[in-house]
Amino acid sequence: MTMIETNVMQRTNNPTLATIASGDGVYLIDKQGNRYLDACGGAAVSCLGHSNQRVKQAIIDQVNDIPYAHTSFFTNESQEQLAEHLLSHAYGEFSQVYFVTGGSEAIEASLKLARQYFFEQGKTDKRFFIARKQSYHGNTLGALAIGGNLWRRKPFDPILVEGHHISACNEYRDKLGNETLFDYGQRIANELETKILELGAENVAAFVAETVGGATAGCLTSPAGYFKRIREICDQYDVLLILDEIMCGMGRTGTLHACEQEGIQGDLETIAKGVSAGYQPLGAVLISEKIVNAIDNGSGFFQHGHTYIGHPSSCAAGLATQLEIQERDLLSNVNTQGENLRKSLHESFNSDSLLTDHIGDIRGRGLFIGIELVADRNSKKAFDPSLKLHAKIKKKAMLNRLMVYPMGGTVDGVNGDHILLAPPFIIDEDNVAQITERLSNSIRAVIQEAL
Numbered sequence: 001m002t003m004i005e006t007n008v009m010q011r012t013n014n015p016t017l018a019t020i021a022s023g024d025g026v027y028l029i030d031k032q033g034n035r036y037l038d039a040c041g042g043a044a045v046s047c048l049g050h051s052n053q054r055v056k057q058a059i060i061d062q063v064n065d066i067p068y069a070h071t072s073f074f075t076n077e078s079q080e081q082l083a084e085h086l087l088s089h090a091y092g093e094f095s096q097v098y099f100v101t102g103g104s105e106a107i108e109a110s111l112k113l114a115r116q117y118f119f120e121q122g123k124t125d126k127r128f129f130i131a132r133k134q135s136y137h138g139n140t141l142g143a144l145a146i147g148g149n150l151w152r153r154k155p156f157d158p159i160l161v162e163g164h165h166i167s168a169c170n171e172y173r174d175k176l177g178n179e180t181l182f183d184y185g186q187r188i189a190n191e192l193e194t195k196i197l198e199l200g201a202e203n204v205a206a207f208v209a210e211t212v213g214g215a216t217a218g219c220l221t222s223p224a225g226y227f228k229r230i231r232e233i234c235d236q237y238d239v240l241l242i243l244d245e246i247m248c249g250m251g252r253t254g255t256l257h258a259c260e261q262e263g264i265q266g267d268l269e270t271i272a273k274g275v276s277a278g279y280q281p282l283g284a285v286l287i288s289e290k291i292v293n294a295i296d297n298g299s300g301f302f303q304h305g306h307t308y309i310g311h312p313s314s315c316a317a318g319l320a321t322q323l324e325i326q327e328r329d330l331l332s333n334v335n336t337q338g339e340n341l342r343k344s345l346h347e348s349f350n351s352d353s354l355l356t357d358h359i360g361d362i363r364g365r366g367l368f369i370g371i372e373l374v375a376d377r378n379s380k381k382a383f384d385p386s387l388k389l390h391a392k393i394k395k396k397a398m399l400n401r402l403m404v405y406p407m408g409g410t411v412d413g414v415n416g417d418h419i420l421l422a423p424p425f426i427i428d429e430d431n432v433a434q435i436t437e438r439l440s441n442s443i444r445a446v447i448q449e450a451l
């Protein structure tokens with residue numbers, strides 16, 4: 001790949017990007033005709049692959065009917081139908097949905113909903129948000145303020161509202177040798193209580209957490225009981241629980257909502273990415289009844305809004321995506337192929353001593369898998385961050401025509417490398433074998449060059 005000339009402010013300067021031309025199932029095809037096997041859905045977005053006819057047709061039909069109508073003048077059938085579908089398939093009780101165009105917007109809306117919920121009740125001191133270290137909730141200022149990833153925040157720190165953080169739940173790195181998994185989860189969950197008491201419960205509005213930690217932490221799951229304790233603490237101190245399922249939700253972990261596997265619901269739940277499979281930009285907040293009631297019985301309206309909320313073609317794409325997942329029972333495939341992929345990765349990594357030495361952890365659920373790389377498996381020491389191993393693996397994998405989503409700073413925002421896998425829900429066994437082979441080859445080549 002050669003450097004491209006561009007008038008677009010791309011994600012990096014001097015980008016070496018191919019130009020995308022088309023999609024075919026789990027493959028993306030560039031203008032030169034190269035076919036890339038998609039093992040990450042971009043950033044865990046493309047859950048239906050890249051050529052789903054039903055979703056494409058739903059968008060075309062919607063645009064033919066009405067492309068856009070501002071939601072202060074009209075509602076539209078697509079958003080009404082999608083809201084009904086989402087509410088009837090939610091985990092727990094939610095009574096309304098707020099539609100936006102992506103993840104960060106969903107987080108901003110949920111922060112404001114939490115604040116307004118307390119404001120309406122005259123609890124105007126409730127203004128602090130607590131989240132977890134190494135979390136990612138988006139790049140807008142509010143989302144960045146609560147996010148726990150150091151390097152993303154650093155340049156903007158002086159202009160961020162106050163965010164407070166407790167430890168990530170990371171058993172691979174932080175569980176003590178003499179501790180059971182359950183006790184570890186409880187100890188880390190109890191940090192929330194300590195933080196609430198430190199700030200004063202009367203000042204805390206909400207705790208925000210990715211149900212399964214995604215991009216910055218590499219698929220961190222929590223031990224059984226962790227989220228139950230979190231829910232208990234939130235209820236005890238009148239603190240709302242905002243579950244961020246933007247990456248891990250809508251089937252990615254093998255259940256429609258990741259929180260189903262924890263047995264708890266949030267007061268607000270944010271979703272995006274897989275909700276419309278990337279065919280149109282869409283995010284949403286599921287809102288529990290007490291929050292809807294507080295606003296209805298208070299000022300009577302959510303003091304928020306964007307030009308494109310409830311966009312008809314986005315919601316049409318979202319509804320078609322959700323119906324595809326449901327009617328084709330794609331979550332069964334997520335579970336089956338998730339198991340296959342995990343097994344295949346373990347076998348491949350265990351059969352090669354170089355990989356065995358440098359794969360520290362394979363974690364995640366369903367088709368949401370994180371692979372943490374280490375310089376030394378016994379001490380779990382990370383590679384020197386200046387090696388930028390994660391970036392090199394992404395580049396090498398692209399040369400091997402495989403899309404994966406590696407990231408650095410896994411351990412503490414600076415040190416550590418991981419690779420995130422989040423392939424489309426439609427992958428088959430042959431795709432699993434190809435992902436494993438191309439990824440193993442890419443990691444091996446990069447580590448060999450680095451050592």
Ligand SMILES: Cc1ncc(COP(=O)(O)O)c(C=O)c1O
Binds near residue numbers: 102103107139210
């Ligand atoms: C958990 C989580 N929250 C929020 C966001 C922000 O979403 P967006 O990039 O659509 O603004 C992301 C994006 O990766 C995410 O993974």
